[in-house]
Amino acid sequence: MTTVAVKPATMAQALGRALRDAMAEDPTVHVMGEDVGALGGVFRITDGLVKEFGEERCTDTPLAEAGILGAAVGMAMYGLRPVVEMQFDAFAYPAFEQLISHVSRMRNRTRGAMPLPITIRVPYGGGIGGVEHHSDSSEAYYVATPGLHVVTPATVEDAYGLLRASIASDDPVVFLEPKRLYWSKAEWNAAAPAAVPGIGKALVRRAGTSATLITYGPSLPVCLEAAEAAREEGWDLEVVDLRSLVPFDEETVIASVRRTGRAVVVHEANGFGGPGAEIAARVTERCFHHLEAPVLRVTGFDIPYPPPMLEKHHLPGVDRILDTVARLQWEN
Amino acid sequence: MTTVAVKPATMAQALGRALRDAMAEDPTVHVMGEDVGALGGVFRITDGLVKEFGEERCTDTPLAEAGILGAAVGMAMYGLRPVVEMQFDAFAYPAFEQLISHVSRMRNRTRGAMPLPITIRVPYGGGIGGVEHHSDSSEAYYVATPGLHVVTPATVEDAYGLLRASIASDDPVVFLEPKRLYWSKAEWNAAAPAAVPGIGKALVRRAGTSATLITYGPSLPVCLEAAEAAREEGWDLEVVDLRSLVPFDEETVIASVRRTGRAVVVHEANGFGGPGAEIAARVTERCFHHLEAPVLRVTGFDIPYPPPMLEKHHLPGVDRILDTVARLQWEN
Amino acid sequence: MTVQELPGAGASYRPTPPPSWRPRTQAAPLLPDPEPHRVLGTPAAEKLDPELMRRCYAELVRGRRYNAQATALTRQGRLAVYPSTVGQEACEVAAALVLAEQDWLFPSYRDTLAAVARGLDPVQALTLLRGDWHTGYDPREHRIAPLSTPLATQLPHAVGLAHAARLRGDDVVALAMVGDGGTSEGDFHEALNFAAVWQAPVVFLVQNNGFAISVPLAKQTAAPTLAHKAVGYGMPGRLVDGNDVAAVHEVLAEAVQRARTGGGPTLVEAITYRIDAHTNADDATRYREDDEVAAWKEHDPVELLERELTARGILDEAGIEAAKESAETMAAALRERMNADPVLDPMDLFAHVYSEQTGRLREQAAMLRAELDAEAEA
Amino acid sequence: MTVQELPGAGASYRPTPPPSWRPRTQAAPLLPDPEPHRVLGTPAAEKLDPELMRRCYAELVRGRRYNAQATALTRQGRLAVYPSTVGQEACEVAAALVLAEQDWLFPSYRDTLAAVARGLDPVQALTLLRGDWHTGYDPREHRIAPLSTPLATQLPHAVGLAHAARLRGDDVVALAMVGDGGTSEGDFHEALNFAAVWQAPVVFLVQNNGFAISVPLAKQTAAPTLAHKAVGYGMPGRLVDGNDVAAVHEVLAEAVQRARTGGGPTLVEAITYRIDAHTNADDATRYREDDEVAAWKEHDPVELLERELTARGILDEAGIEAAKESAETMAAALRERMNADPVLDPMDLFAHVYSEQTGRLREQAAMLRAELDAEAEA
């Protein structure tokens, strides 16, 4: 392998590389799903894997998501480490019984005797002009299911590092890939990509003092942009990237909010019953006397995901974030 | 029919009566599910319906939940009003794709041209000594799905009234029946049972001044008991029964919390990402300056539902509620 | 009790079925045709109905043109995505023409052509794929269910609708379309089982076009044919050459007739081929050989019919020209109408989630309204 | 191009399959036996292996006794619920005995007896039903998957495990059990399809006991037999008298052998009957007639075997007594051990949700710990 120095790579490339490296290092890692073979997946994340590892390690399955996940459960029961691709967010729903009733519970059911180290990759979220059922932010369902880890990268580096960590985890991980960041680019050392030691640590992506934006995945770039724009209004916003919704790194978030005294949670998923509710509730519980204003949320509306021509109105954008920051009772 | 005066009835009887009356009044109402016919359902809620209305109106289906709900979608497309029984909470999971991708979205998808007046009855929650998969509190999944109403009675009267209102609704309703209240009894006028005019109104079940317990379904009796016990500690607790999680009657809840200045949300569902998160977040947003303490939650732990012999430790009980009320910063 | 006391021990035990066992039907249902059923180019073509065939021909030509136009619109950014049915027009057209006015069509995401051949305005059929609202028509007005993107999920809907219609005493047949890949989904299984148990008036048309995106049939099933799946539900299964519009129409017409007359559901597998890529966004060279595509082009549904009809004198030069012209007119109108930007009202986002807006939705609608007003002012 | 220019117009079109079409196998797989396969009471019984049959007999007697004991324990409040297999012991026992040491059993919620017949401690098998922890044994130690309550969901697990074992070069067959009702679930379909496509070494045993709780088979399927479902997946289907332990063992042994030698999966339907109610909580009189139950009691699996074996001199009075005695010993031990209250540690609630406790779980565990301590003090 030729040494590739730090140069721009896309999140899609980093994800593909993570799969490749995991498969190369550990023969029990198997990639499976619809179109992951010759096609390399509809987003080309698995491109090249079947050539390098053969059809037995990178398998085009029949078109049946419950069957895919159910078969992966059996494979994991036998000691393999399946990495399952769900083609789009909404097409993971047929596998929910397997996910909730088995994947999330097998370890607990067997008092630890039968862990299921399965990684379920789910491209999620909107902003790509996808027609119905191709842009859901379905994280609320996963977050509400004990026994699952829920991980989502927002940067090229994390795409690699968190996916490696997820595959290495002995627990089932729902790995949510922000579709619209697949083609986002960043400088990245492909010669020595860094794994993340474990999942569950949030990162302060931008330090600030006025208020904290708490976010993850596809909304991180939007929040960073909002933070830049906020400078004009005289606000110095801190931005925390959760990186995993479960485990939820309360300590990092709470330290930030206690510092700034104000917080806004930003995500694409519907607001009502969405992950932001948990974050807001918990942050409030632990920062009550530090808060100058209630924790607010900027989220997708409480509607089914809109058609492409209307999605811009639905997605949390810079303006809506700034409008919300403005509502943080600055006059107090 | 002989006139039956006010006398004790169980919630199960009231639910059965609601189905019967709805079917008698409206020939488009069809009951369907596993074992709803000759057996009358495993909880006997549909007892007698097949005798009165025939197999075409009360249908034992094949054992396939996605098929049941999917067929109900088609029936509703043709103008019927199906009432589907899911045998237990966890056995509704196979139907989640139909529920999320179709039931909740058909009206929106067709700009109102094709509403789906389907009622999905789901016995839910624990406390009945049920083995694995028979005691899930799955409401978080429904609550996070726009397009669904999520209704749950806590009293015999509401069991009748809310089920009638749900069947009458032109929107799909997930009707969550608290299993362990099936055999709860109350005085009830079976001769003139009262329908509830519409869904979406919470009720203050007990007036109080010290703090508000916000709850629903199986936890209402526990909260009322806790409120009684709290008198000894010198607290006069208000108890709000939500009755529907969607729509969430913010006004009633917020009026109460603004009055009392303190609130605890109580439910059996797992805390993390559960409905209580939304309630706490929203109440805080709208009552921030009225709150003497953060809104706290008493919920099931963030674990898969425990085996019968341990469930008592998991379920919110009077003591845990009182301990939590004690944490509402009374010293302030 | 010892074994000596048992009545009729040993040899006297009769090898008969256990008490309440009986096969559900007297015999296995008809096994599907060993070869795909054909009409064109066979002696059976003698009996073709000229009127019907001319209609089929006109629709095939129109369908081919529609496909070309839709694909062109993707290149012009006028469609977000288009799953073409080039090569599959015979199935699409036959499915549409075989239904009576009151019947229902349940298309998959690929089947806009079937909807158009049924009479739906092409612009309405393409509304979803344009990035406009999810459904461009009133399903009840046209008796065409919304295009179903989640695969096979429309099949139980078709069963439920057909069942409901029969319960109400209405003469309605539902025809549901699904791909070869879609047959692997649990919903396919549950739908066919419900249909058979309820003897619902439904016809299931599987277009076996050889691929589910990149996945070839051999990785999808080990069954002799997809039509063989009918056996396990106790319904008839038929296998037909999906590029032979006369054969598809004939097989579907029989199935529709069976359903209409209380004979229950039928599973039809039509062997066809997707000439274009999965959608305009797909790169089919990654998973199949040009040779295969070329061979199938020799078995083109439009040409097969044109050849037969001209050979039989049912179609002449003028008829061909007329069909082409009508197709061009449709295409030109479609092109023109699709070139105008549709006007969507953002407030529609909140209008149809529930029959009545919840408080939360009213609040969100107000917020968007304010943002839009502010934008308009700026 | 006009039709005149087309090569070989009209009659010269050959009615052959389209280019890339071929049936996936040369012929349809074997259609299932028209009558349930039988050995006992037929000439085939001549060739019974006495050793195996004596083992079967002992297990049947033990199984019957186990069922009685477990039901008694529900009445004493020692089991939360018990789904009995009285009448189905031949299936349960044959499924257990047919497997080699390294093979895996995937039981449904009803199949504790199969696990016990495989050698699992009955107390461990009943742990779930006792209200104790969800699984009472280490699945890997016994190669018995946890009892699966969500119907048919264990079938894809069996496929995945068998597939994984084959990928690793291990000689492992998975036998998965499911009820007649469970065959209607989407997971049944997806599992059988995966198994056939992957040619996984799996055997699917459907115990058709006539009912899914109250729903009779006629409302579950319209198929001639459930074994016919095999056709649609391209795998062999077999029909067997589920009360004839020799026949069930023979059919399963063939299927296991086929799987072991690379021949892929088999679907076996065993016709049997649930003599008891669905569980102790069920009232079977609501949905079936006593006559039917009585007729099936005449076709009792234990008696059928006992009669055959005594008639053939394979079993004598002493053998019968010995079996009974061993069953009584097992029952007495079970009764006694189940009469002691199991000791559960509430802190286990938090111990196995993840490989490492999350902060939130640590906090909740601390809360419960404090509550328990306070309780202990009081």
Ligand SMILES: Cc1ncc(C[n+]2csc(CCOP(=O)(O)OP(=O)(O)O)c2C)c(N)n1
């Ligand atoms: C439940 C579900 N899973 C996955 C997809 C993504 N997807 C869209 S089309 C397609 C292939 C469909 O193949 P087939 O059923 O043969 O229909 P065809 O595209 O050939 O018409 C896939 C996997 C989907 N739409 N729905």
Ligand SMILES: Cc1ncc(C[n+]2csc(CCOP(=O)(O)OP(=O)(O)O)c2C)c(N)n1
């Ligand atoms: C997915 C799912 N749906 C419903 C149930 C509830 N349930 C438990 S047993 C049963 C009937 C099962 O019938 P069958 O498959 O014939 O097995 P049997 O009980 O006869 O052994 C039902 C409906 C369940 N356990 N899982």
Ligand SMILES: [Mg+2]
């Ligand atoms: Mg296809």
Ligand SMILES: [Mg+2]
């Ligand atoms: Mg059964």
